[in-house]
Amino acid sequence: MEFHKRSLFSLLPVIVSILFFFLKFTLKTAPSGCSLLPHNHYWISSKRIVTQDGVISGAVEIKDGKVFSLVKEEDWHGYIRNGHIVDFGEAVVMPGLIDVHAHLDDPGRDDWEGFPSGTRAAAAGGITTLIDMPLNSEPSTVSVETLKLKMNAAKNRIFVDVGFWGGLVPDNALNATALEGFLRAGVLGLKSFMCPSGINDFPMTNITHIKEGLSVLAKFKRPLLVHAEVQEDVVGESVEDDKNDARLYSTYLKTRPPSMEETAIRNLLTVSENTRAGGPSEGAHLHIVHLSDAQSSLDLLKKAKGRGDSISIETCPHYLSFSADEIPDGDTRFKCAPPIRDADNKEKLWEALTGGDIDMLSSDHSPSLPDLKLLQEGDFLKAWGGISSLQYVLPATWTSGRKYGVTLEQIASWWSEKPAKLAGQHLKGSIAVGNYADIVAWDPESEFDLDENHSSYIKHPSISAYMGRKLSGKVLATFVRGNLVYKEGEHAPAACGSRLLAQ
Numbered sequence: 001m002e003f004h005k006r007s008l009f010s011l012l013p014v015i016v017s018i019l020f021f022f023l024k025f026t027l028k029t030a031p032s033g034c035s036l037l038p039h040n041h042y043w044i045s046s047k048r049i050v051t052q053d054g055v056i057s058g059a060v061e062i063k064d065g066k067v068f069s070l071v072k073e074e075d076w077h078g079y080i081r082n083g084h085i086v087d088f089g090e091a092v093v094m095p096g097l098i099d100v101h102a103h104l105d106d107p108g109r110d111d112w113e114g115f116p117s118g119t120r121a122a123a124a125g126g127i128t129t130l131i132d133m134p135l136n137s138e139p140s141t142v143s144v145e146t147l148k149l150k151m152n153a154a155k156n157r158i159f160v161d162v163g164f165w166g167g168l169v170p171d172n173a174l175n176a177t178a179l180e181g182f183l184r185a186g187v188l189g190l191k192s193f194m195c196p197s198g199i200n201d202f203p204m205t206n207i208t209h210i211k212e213g214l215s216v217l218a219k220f221k222r223p224l225l226v227h228a229e230v231q232e233d234v235v236g237e238s239v240e241d242d243k244n245d246a247r248l249y250s251t252y253l254k255t256r257p258p259s260m261e262e263t264a265i266r267n268l269l270t271v272s273e274n275t276r277a278g279g280p281s282e283g284a285h286l287h288i289v290h291l292s293d294a295q296s297s298l299d300l301l302k303k304a305k306g307r308g309d310s311i312s313i314e315t316c317p318h319y320l321s322f323s324a325d326e327i328p329d330g331d332t333r334f335k336c337a338p339p340i341r342d343a344d345n346k347e348k349l350w351e352a353l354t355g356g357d358i359d360m361l362s363s364d365h366s367p368s369l370p371d372l373k374l375l376q377e378g379d380f381l382k383a384w385g386g387i388s389s390l391q392y393v394l395p396a397t398w399t400s401g402r403k404y405g406v407t408l409e410q411i412a413s414w415w416s417e418k419p420a421k422l423a424g425q426h427l428k429g430s431i432a433v434g435n436y437a438d439i440v441a442w443d444p445e446s447e448f449d450l451d452e453n454h455s456s457y458i459k460h461p462s463i464s465a466y467m468g469r470k471l472s473g474k475v476l477a478t479f480v481r482g483n484l485v486y487k488e489g490e491h492a493p494a495a496c497g498s499r500l501l502a503q
């Protein structure tokens with residue numbers, strides 16, 4: 001008896017470690033609610049997989065949330081004996097979209113959008129990573145403390161991966177210690193406005209602020225994103241005139257002419273030369289958000305890029321989908337800044353995008369409470385500016401892009417590869433061995449009506465400018481780090497997205 005007791009005691013560590021192993025194993029394989037697929041190791045197959053070496057027919061092997069291998073169809077026969085295959089047939093399998101410009105307004109204004117609704121909408125739209133803008137939440141993300149509030153608001157409430165831009169504002173711009181602390185805390189880069197942002201705790205910056213910001217960003221090799229419009233007084237006076245009707249889109253358009261973008265960009269280019277190789281801010285990068293003016297502003301930027309300034313340009317699907325002449329009077333769903341311009345400008349934007357002068361796309365999803373859109377009054381001058389589009393950007397890009405002969409590889413470059421680089425996400429942006437398995441499967445041929453019967457997950461679908469349109473390109477499934485987070489109208493029950501902090 002004595003003997004037995006002693007030997008049992010000596011076996012105790014072994015028993016405990018077996019139990020521990022068993023527990024660990026079951027925890028790892030038990031469905032956690034993060035994925036609609038109960039597999040950790042599986043294959044996604046399709047006739048059209050968009051890779052860095054072109055579109056292939058074959059399969060992507062996923063293991064532990066990453067891409068483990070890419071198998072071409074000719075090598076595929078007999079490759080797997082008893083594994084799980086998710087077959088998408090002719091549908092496109094592409095890297096998940098990375099939206100580098102979205103306002104989720106959480107914490108503080110989550111009645112406008114919020115992390116849960118915004119990231120569910122993102123997942124349903126094939127967006128696997130989203131970088132949240134520092135303004136429209138309350139407070140704005142402008143310091144280490146306010147970044148902590150963002151982190152807390154996002155904890156266990158995001159269905160896709162979310163990173164954060166920090167605000168460059170007069171309060172922190174000339175304080176290198178504060179900015180360094182902010183960047184060390186993990187914001188992926190900074191964002192500033194050259195005109196009033198409409199948000200009280202997010203004042204605009206002048207060129208000195210921007211120059212100083214760039215010099216700090218250089219040390220961290222992170223970008224500065226700029227809303228490049230400056231206010232011009234003359235225009236302000238002319239709209240006060242009673243001849244101008246605030247319900248006319250043309251009235252609004254006159255308040256924000258292309259010269260506002262052009263002047264801002266001329267100003268920016270006086271400091272962007274610092275980002276050149278050998279320049280005082282080498283390592284920093286200037287990113288122009290939501291470019292609308294495809295003429296002088298774009299020409300200036302092209303020249304600066306040619307000279308070696310580190311600059312990239314984004315535009316948004318709404319500038320590529322709509323033109324001023326089609327916007328009904330009083331329909332403030334289309335109000336945004338800079339504004340949607342004429343049809344000729346839209347053509348030029350497409351030319352610049354397909355020609356490579358515009359680098360990438362983003363949603364600039366900027367929702368608000370429906371009341372603030374003043375849809376009853378239809379007052380373009382007083383309504384909140386911002387287009388709601390998050391869930392629809394892939395079909396919107398494809399629906400207009402098809403007319404311009406856009407390829408699947410171009411879509412992947414504008415929506416995944418280039419944005420991943422801007423946001424410093426080196427293991428994202430392409431379906432490549434070793435990268436996170438962030439993947440969207442979608443059917444380019446499938447058309448749908450975007451009406452109230454469509455399952456929309458953004459908080460206020462009624463204020464989206466896309467409502468009422470017919471779009472092509474239906475998202476079938478979205479995978480984030482190997483988790484199937486969305487599949488044909490269903491989301492994974494648990495919010496398991498990662499919060500991305502720069503290291």
Ligand SMILES: NC(=O)NC(NC(N)=O)C(=O)[O-]
Pocket residue numbers: 103135136197198199227290335336337338364366385386387
């Ligand atoms: N406060 C905002 O969300 N502004 C946004 N508004 C737009 N684009 O109309 C933006 O990105 O500038």
Ligand SMILES: [Zn+2]
Pocket residue numbers: 227289290337
């Ligand atoms: Zn902006």
Ligand SMILES: [Zn+2]
Pocket residue numbers: 101103133364365366
């Ligand atoms: Zn914005």
